[in-house]
Structures are given as structure tokens and as C-alpha cells.
Amino acid sequence: MTGEPQADCLFCKIASGEVPATVVRETATTVAFRDINPQAPTHVLVIPRVHYPDAGTLAAAEPAVAADVLREAAAVAVDDKTDGSGYRIVFNTGAGAGQTVFHAHAHVLGGRGFNWPPG
Numbered sequence: 001m002t003g004e005p006q007a008d009c010l011f012c013k014i015a016s017g018e019v020p021a022t023v024v025r026e027t028a029t030t031v032a033f034r035d036i037n038p039q040a041p042t043h044v045l046v047i048p049r050v051h052y053p054d055a056g057t058l059a060a061a062e063p064a065v066a067a068d069v070l071r072e073a074a075a076v077a078v079d080d081k082t083d084g085s086g087y088r089i090v091f092n093t094g095a096g097a098g099q100t101v102f103h104a105h106a107h108v109l110g111g112r113g114f115n116w117p118p119g
């Protein structure tokens, strides 16, 4: 849990450019790209360049980078003009909550209505 790149991690490979993605925003610490299987008109993933398995471990180890992820998630919503109608930032954490890629990432979902409680 050092933040070092993991050889078998898909999102480390997207962060390095080894695996292509539709990148919409980049900073020194984050990359934002469109989800390959979108669940809403806007569905963008924001990842830290450093590797941590989930949002909580990222925030504990590198809180400034966790804040960068949140700031970029909000910027994605502004870029896609979903901020006015509302949008959702989701951090699935653990397989039981639907996490499938164990590199911290924020889902930014917008462009349609959302139910509460979530499914």
C-alpha cells in the first residue's frame, strides 16, 4: 500500500498510457476517462495516478490526492454540464459493494435522474 504502480492493475496501465482510454481531464495527480460500460449519459472515472486499492486507503495515506480526485470529479460534472441538474459521485468499496477494479476510483454519473436508496 505504498502508492507504487502495480504490474497487474488495469487502472495503473491507463494512468501510464499503456492501456488506451477516452481521457477527458488530466492533472499531475489524477486522470479522468469515460467508463467503457456507461450507466448514464455522463459516466466518467476519476483515478489517482498512485495505486491504492480503494478510496479510504487513498485518503488515509495521501489525503491531498484524495481531495484532488474529488475536485476533478466536480470539474467533470461542470465540463459535461451535469452540475445544474445534479450528479452522483460513487466510490464502490469492496466486492460486496460492486467494486471490480481495486485501484481507487470515483464514478461521476450524470445526465439522468437517480433513485434513492441506490440499488
Ligand code: AMP
Binding pocket: 010, 021, 033, 034, 035, 036, 037, 038, 045, 091, 092, 098, 099, 100, 101, 102
Ligand atoms: P467498479 O466496479 O466500481 O470497480 O468500477 C470499475 C469500472 O471500470 C466499471 O464501471 C467498468 O465498466 C470500468 N472499466 C473496466 N475496464 C475499463 C476500461 N478499459 N476503460 C474504461 N472503463 C473501464
Ligand code: ZN
Binding pocket: 005, 006, 009, 010, 011, 012, 013, 050, 051, 052, 102, 103
Ligand atoms: Zn493501480
